[in-house]
Amino acid sequence: MSAVVADAPAEEEAIQSYLVTFMVRRFNPEVDAEPKWVDYDVEMYPTDRVLDALHSIKWDMDGSLSFRRSCAHGICGSDAMRINGRNRLACKTLIKDLDIAKPVYVEAIKGLPLEKDLIVDMEPFFASFREVQPFLQANSAPKGNKERHQTIEDRALFDDTTKCILCAACTSSCPVFWTDGQYFGPAAIVNAHRFIFDSRDDESQVRLDILNDKEGVWRCRTTFNCTEACPRGIEVTKAIAEVKQAILKGGR
Ligand code: SF4
Numbered sequence: 001m002s003a004v005v006a007d008a009p010a011e012e013e014a015i016q017s018y019l020v021t022f023m024v025r026r027f028n029p030e031v032d033a034e035p036k037w038v039d040y041d042v043e044m045y046p047t048d049r050v051l052d053a054l055h056s057i058k059w060d061m062d063g064s065l066s067f068r069r070s071c072a073h074g075i076c077g078s079d080a081m082r083i084n085g086r087n088r089l090a091c092k093t094l095i096k097d098l099d100i101a102k103p104v105y106v107e108a109i110k111g112l113p114l115e116k117d118l119i120v121d122m123e124p125f126f127a128s129f130r131e132v133q134p135f136l137q138a139n140s141a142p143k144g145n146k147e148r149h150q151t152i153e154d155r156a157l158f159d160d161t162t163k164c165i166l167c168a169a170c171t172s173s174c175p176v177f178w179t180d181g182q183y184f185g186p187a188a189i190v191n192a193h194r195f196i197f198d199s200r201d202d203e204s205q206v207r208l209d210i211l212n213d214k215e216g217v218w219r220c221r222t223t224f225n226c227t228e229a230c231p232r233g234i235e236v237t238k239a240i241a242e243v244k245q246a247i248l249k250g251g252r
């Protein structure tokens with residue numbers, strides 16, 4: 001339940017705070033057999049973010065609450081979590097965009113091993129990322145030993161996928177990834193796409209061969225969960241489709 005807590009000072013009449021109930025799925029592997037939901041009432045302003053609520057809980061109510069965050073501004077990708085059943089960044093989710101007449105449910109992202117509270121083991125996610133060789137591989141020296149030129153049109157081919165912050169919101173919203181932990185997952189494919197379509201790179205075929213594997217792009221069922229989940233607005237499903245087309249064409 002939410003209720004108005006206090007009127008703001010006269011000169012800032014428009015700003016009111018609300019008591020918002022957060023249901024947080026807690027899990028301490030040292031004492032809990034199963035995760036459990038715990039409720040917290042937190043005073044919030046509409047312009048606060050879910051991350052601010054987690055800070056209030058941790059700093060003022062229960063210091064044992066565990067979650068990851070670093071930049072607090074949508075750049076580092078460390079605070080992806082399920083908020084009211086959708087993958088989002090806690091630092092980019094404003095209270096005014098949630099229905100605070102009901103409790104706000106916060107839990108760890110799915111499909112990766114739960115370590116504690118809102119923290120999952122990201123190693124399987126980063127293992128897939130590493131497997132697609134997400135770095136520029138240019139086998140020859142640039143002309144005149146100067147910079148490698150690229151047209152604006154060629155750069156545009158992979159502009160969208162350069163925006164990835166490796167938050168795992170896409171991969172952990174993918175039903176194929178939930179049921180088959182071997183699938184590379186959308187984030188690894190996005191990061192392969194970024195180099196496959198880079199005209200300066202010489203190893204795009206190596207990455208296409210890796211993704212032509214039985215656990216590669218063909219596992220994608222085009223559910224669009226990944227595109228909906230991406231906090232950077234990357235057209236993840238489109239990127240996966242472009243990689244599929246490149247494999248069928250025999251090159252980018
Ligand atoms: S593609 Fe989007 S959702 Fe997926 S890891 Fe990158 S930033 Fe996160």
Ligand code: FES
Nearest residue numbers: 072074076077091
């Ligand atoms: S804390 Fe860095 S993206 Fe949210």
